[in-house]
Amino acid sequence: MITRFAPSPTGPLHLGHAWSAWTAYDLAHSQTGRFLLRIEDIDRARSKPVWERELLQDLEWLGLRWHGEPVRQSSRMADYGDALDRLWDRGLLYPCTCTRRDIAAALSAPQEGDTPHGPDGPVYPGTCRPSGGPPSGRRPSGVHLRLNMRAAVDVLRRAGLGDGLSFEDTGPVAPGKTRTFWQAFVERIGDIVLARKDFGTSYHLSVVLDDAAQGVTTVVRGADLIEATPIHVLLQHLLGLPEPAYHHHALVRDGAGKRLAKRDDARSIASYRQAGWTPESLRAHLNKDLTAPETAP
Template structure:
């Protein structure tokens, strides 16, 4: 039987809060209980927002919570070549296309459409889907625009990808945080439209990098927040397209703020460092989050 491999994968674009503490401690507890491995991955593909100071804070907070992880830590910014190889494969198989509409053009088109009385479809996070007019462009026109320096993003052609796979797409979801019981969940990547897989300023995306990393690190169990439940559909689609193994998933409850909303890194009162500075102990934090 393969050794279970868990991972905690924060982005160093702010301080860790109680929600991160819950996820990290749950992963650590499960890895220990199942005699598995716990990896720490630093998801720092957004070089403009991620900083060494926040990364150092992650290590400090996790150590204070009593969490131990394997070394070396995988930092995504050091592995852009891995993601580029996967993207190039999808380009060669014509499963992605260059999308030339800017964010401003997208907003203007959708606003005009809705002004005319037509509701524009949105993804599970409430973001309008991309108007995929670029898919109708000929290869010659795409190449002409790219050769002339037009800005673009590589987007997944979700319809083409689903047609390529054909079979019903699903993932295994555990029923409880004890990882007891499971069910097959239908993956619905079409809910997200044609997602971005790479931009000029960021040569990969969360969806692409996370499936590559999970495969390269032999992750068997992805335990993360419920807010990423629907996104699993896109990631399962990419795993199948790239012939990557599929981990099993558990999307745990979210730790909510006093206003009932999901915690944010901008909420300093729930930050682990802020709690520590006010005299809280690691045991206090565990009690606060119910673990």
Template sequence: MTFTTRFAPSPTGPLHLGHAYSALLAHQMATEAGGRFLLRIEDTDQSRARRQWEELIYEDLSWLGLAWETPIKRQSDQLISYSKPMKVLEESGLIYPCLCRRSDIEAAAGAPQEGVAQFGPDGRIYPGTCRHRAMREGRAEDALRLNMQRAAETLTAQLSYHETGLHSGPKKVTPEALLSQVGDVVLQRRNGQIAYHLAVVVDDALQG
């Protein structure tokens, strides 16, 4: 298996120092391993993505001396590749419609009957308010969420990844961690656009 890294910015504004560090590190790791460095434009949020910011990304990375494989994968050009995984998840009973807004989730955090929502890497963990809803109950303006508990129950192998850096080494991912630290993530936004959590997994799988 070829060692592959990727830098996947969203063209919603100029790159900052954190972006530069991530891109340089990913490029260096791929170069030292004789692997591949991929640049991907994650522009599923079309309400904020701008082509001029995308062009500036290319200029900044070139100024840093980085080179990447072409053609560059742009998520907005690959929307058809996300529809099949969504269909599979729906047929497997692993997604549900959600009508909650951010204010609803914040309010539910203090409601004992909902359980206290915790915080994870992406913010507050969704408390599961709409988890009981079936897809047939969905409305056009609903978001679609992954039922993480059901998804975890379908696992047939141990999930793991290899951490690099200060705490490098193999790490296991337990179903309990998925529920308590990730939760029922949004896979399709209220406006019908595919969300990051689905797109990035599909893209990484397709690009190796």
């Protein structure tokens, strides 16, 4: 078994990150496997060396040790570009110049029913989707690139994959097999962005390519990413990548029941260390109750 922890160096790690890292570490070691570290730094504007140094210190303080050197997404941009070229050449991508305001305006037009929301928010209305066949020429840069979900579904349906795609979850939140039908991909997920104009890639694309490149066999992450998993399974099929198992765990929340975010500095790992907590006492608390304690030990 190979698991990984993949933080972004865009702010302090909080107690929810600690719980996810411990879960992945324990799962790998229970099977005499390997635990890997990946630095997800595709957001070059927000990723800072100081945050990377601090997250490495936090992980070491938590007692975590990983196999090999950490993989940095910023060193893998060529691989992301190659995958985008493959999808573009198959007619599965198209450029999109819509801003968030444009999308909101299009979705606010009179229409029947409520606007469906998918893993990335409101489902894209298809404003820039080509109507006369896929775009030709070389893949453009400096614009968003969206996956033509209907075309992607048609490719996979013709490949004999039945009425949809499934993934296996070994975690406590949604154990067992989850299946997403083709109609749901089109109507409830829609034409997702696979390359942002400022990144040159996206979370969805990079995470599936990175997991395959690192040989990850079980993806351990929070329950907030369950909805994104069908996207990743679809991309694995389109790109011919291995299909890992998934282990979605419960989220650590504050006293009000709100899940932790990076802007919640009061729940940062560093704040607990400075307040006198030990890794053992934090783990004991979380094992009893997945509510972040006050910083006083």
